[in-house]
Amino acid sequence: MAAKLADVARRAGVSPATVSRVLNGNYPVARSTAERVHQAVAELQYVVNGNARALAASSSDLIGILVHDIADPFFGVIASGIQDAVAEGDVLAVVCNTGSSAERELRYLKLLRRQRAHAVVLTGGSSNDPGHRDALVSQISELTATGAHVVLCGRPPLSGPDNEPLPGVTAVDFDNRDGARRLTGHLVALGHRDIGYITGPEHRTTSQLRLSGHLQALADAGLSGERCPIVVGNFDRESGRTGVGELLRRNPDLTAVVGGNDIAALGALTELRARGMDVPGDVSVAGFDDLPFALDAVPTLTTVRIPLTEAGRTSGLFALDPARVPAGGVLPIRTELIVRDSTGPVAAPGPGAR
Amino acid sequence: MAAKLADVARRAGVSPATVSRVLNGNYPVARSTAERVHQAVAELQYVVNGNARALAASSSDLIGILVHDIADPFFGVIASGIQDAVAEGDVLAVVCNTGSSAERELRYLKLLRRQRAHAVVLTGGSSNDPGHRDALVSQISELTATGAHVVLCGRPPLSGPDNEPLPGVTAVDFDNRDGARRLTGHLVALGHRDIGYITGPEHRTTSQLRLSGHLQALADAGLSGERCPIVVGNFDRESGRTGVGELLRRNPDLTAVVGGNDIAALGALTELRARGMDVPGDVSVAGFDDLPFALDAVPTLTTVRIPLTEAGRTSGLFALDPARVPAGGVLPIRTELIVRDSTGPVAAPGPGAR
DNA sequence: TGCGGCGTAGAAAACGCTTTCTATCGAGCG
DNA sequence: CGCTCGATAGAAAGCGTTTTCTACGCCGCA
Incomplete structure (x- = not known):
């Protein structure tokens, strides 16, 4: 013993x-x-004995980080930023993989509450399904009631049933919407009028915000929905591959494809190559996130940069010490359009264009 | 309250x-x-209250997973397999990011011991630095002494000071050496004689085993070390980029480059492309791990597949219930050579070859 | 010389659970 | 009809800390 x-x-x-x-x-x-x-x-x-200590002192040094998909570098980079920030404290920062399952997200929150976690950071978009949202708000409230601080990283602020912001909850909020708007705006400026979009899971806020930014840009340019088809994917490479096929079926004259994230865009690139189409000669492709491999894509990927490491680090600091949280409980994170080689001016319109 | x-x-x-x-x-x-x-x-x-329960029952339901780099899908895929396997139990499976720092690895082990973790899984290669090895063995022994089960996933078995295998420690051991041998053997069979290698951190067992397999294949073919330079990297894309430059400096007639893992190989591809060299026309490139993006590389990447998800899942089952561990405490995981488009026969030797 | 106060250490009561040991109540059996 | 046994529930003793209260010297000051 x-x-x-x-x-x-x-x-x-x-x-x-x-x-x-x-x-x-x-x-x-x-x-x-x-x-x-x-x-x-x-x-x-x-x-x-950490358990005895936690019991006696009624406080623990466990910080939970929830991610949708641990094999996705998007979350890896954020998580790594968080762990960086808390590395100094004598704290056990751990990441939990929900596998995008709402049920598992709730289960992990409950387990962390059971462990009387010091703080928990929820990364990535939230599900907007009303049922889940309520359950989530309830779990989070219980969590803050036990003294834990909750940070939402890359997720819009969450308000309670009374529409008041939840106390003890901070949001480090990515400007997904505007980033997406600028990205599609860039394509429009290049002359594209037939722009397909591969979105992420429908209920996820990240998908919704990015898609809404995209649609805004289309509307600003007076573009019709018919020429700009949308398919639903899962933010993974397979969605990119199959998605681009579906988009081309819906509009064979497509000159640009936007992925909801870099990984989907990468899959799209692969599929287009398999079909013998040139990027950006025949079709332009863009992503979102600016993950490191965007530079290894062929051609290098036009995308929207989110300072993920930095956002993670900030979230970590908030988790460690809620006193650092800015008034209002929301820290907006700006995004930046990064133009690379995968997007170019639309080619001289072929006979099929109209 | x-x-x-x-x-x-x-x-x-x-x-x-x-x-x-x-x-x-x-x-x-x-x-x-x-x-x-x-x-x-x-x-x-x-x-x-998990802490009170753990204290009273002197047992907890925390399973710790240590990874070198949480932003690297190699670890993400393994971790995801582990969490899959333990998802059913009412268990808090969490991953801790050591950032490849030996010190942080030890610190996390101590924290998990403090928390009286049910089990801990160490993924990826270990540092072979004698000092660290001893500290590690000591920490692990303490851990098993408190009743925790320890699983090494992708790491060779560890023996104590008496050279006996440590009790309570299971290894799910990747056959890195043989995989690497077959991979380089494949290049040799294609006629390559000038093969550069970008290895990982020198002290890491994974690097050592893969490199040793590579060297073995070279020796089998009677190839000289001079024509087959080796550079040390860090298993990341940057290492691939800079590494391939250094290799070409050392042997301008290089016809093949092997990355210690897929990510380094991907970086190498990018650098070669930037230099206007054709793959595999001018230089063949190969990786290791067969991560999903190997299919998105241009050209698609020849590599060695490790069944990472499966290995993770098995490790998770062992962590959950040590009774499942096979006799001997070691489960070898076979690897498989996957030949794709990034490797090809060596081109007709130019005038510079000798 | 006496006394307040400071610096240091111990006793003991939580903290919230699990688990052994004990108690109670009927039912079944001879 | 008395006894045993099975099913169910409670009392209470830990589990290993932290932390409040108390206690003990000893110094400085009057």
Whole structure:
């Protein structure tokens, strides 16, 4: 059995209380005593029992990070930023993979509540399904009620049933909508009028906001919906591959395809290549997120950059110490259009265009 | 304050012991009583205090997964497999990002020990630095001493100071060496004699094993080291980019480049393209791991497949229930050579070849 | 010399659960 | 009809910490 506080106390010839005080350093202890204690700790390889500590002090040092898909670098980069920020504190920052399942998201929140987590960070878009939303708000409220701080990273702020912002909840909110608007605007400026869009899961806020930005840009340009088909995907490469096929079926004269994220755009690129179509000669392609591999795509991918690492780091700081949260509880994160080689001017219209 | 067991007991008109028994279902309770308890639980939104439970039962349901780089899909895919496997149990499976830092690896192990984790899975190669190895063995021993089961996924088995395998430690061991040998063998068979290699961090077992397989294949073919330069990288795309430049400087007649993993190979592809070299016309390129994006690379990437999801899932099952571990404590995972378009026969030797 | 105060240490009561041990109540059996 | 046994429930003792209260010297000051 592992050594316990009492063992250390006995070995150092002091009381358990003193050992606790030496270890936590929140009470004056004579230097000589402290030294004996430290020695005993080292000799016994003592490690405090986190559960007992959490119970007695009714506070823990567990920070939970929820992500939709742990194999997706989008989340990896954010999570890595968060863990970076909290690395200094003596904190156990852990990431939980919901696999995009609303049910698993709730289950993890419950488990973290059970563990009396110090804070939890929810990354990526939220489901907008009303049922799930309510359950989520309820879980989050319970969580903050136990003293945990909740940070939404890449997710719009969440308000309670009374439409008041939830106390103890901070949002680090990506400007998805405007980024998408500018991206599609860029394509329009290049002369594109037949622009397909591969969106993400329909209920996810990220999909909705990006799509809405895209539609806004189309509307601004007075473009019809018929020439600009939309398919629903899953933010993965397979969605990009099959999506682009479907888009071309719906509008064979397509000159541009926008992916809801870089990964889908990458899949689209692959499919277009397989069909012998040149990018951007025949079709322009754009993504969203600016993940590192956007530079390895062929051609390099036009996209919208989100400062993911930075956003993660900030979220981590908020999780560590809610006092840093700006008034209003929302920190907007700006996005930036990055133009690379996968988008170009529309080719001289072929006979099929109208 | 959150509801506690006693509150539920009071509301249901039973003793705390009974509530505990209903919730854990390990003791006969009359159906009618159980129903009243469940109702009280629902009304109060009661969630057991995990810390108190862990303390009283001296066991927890936390499973820690350590990864080197959470933004690297290699680890994401494994972690996702693990979480898949344990999703059924009422278990909190969490991943911790060491950022390839030996120190952080140890720190996380200590934190998990403090939390009396049920099990911990270490993914990816280990550092072979003797100092770190000893510290690691020591931490792991302490961990198993507290009753935790330790699984090494993609890491060779670890033995103690007495060279005995550590009890309570299971290895799900990738056959990196043989995979690498076959991969380079494939290039040799295509006629390549000038083969550069971009390895990973020098001290990491994964790098060492793959490199050793590569060298073995070279030796089998009687190839000289001079024509087959090696550069050290970091298993990331940047290493691939800069690495291939360095390799070409060392041997301008290079006809093939092998990356220590797919990501480095991807970076190499990008750099070669930037230099106007054709793949595989001028230079063949190969990777390792067969991550999903290997199909999106241009050209598609020849690589060695490791069944990562499967290995992760198996590791998760072992973590959940050590009884499933095969005798010997080691499960070897076979790898498979996947030949795609990035490798081809060596071109007719130019005048520079000798 | 006496006393307040400071610096240090211990005793003991939580913290919220699990689990052993004990108690009660009927039913079944001889 | 008395006894045993099975089914069910409660009392209470931990689990390993933290933290409040108390206690003990000893110094400085009057």
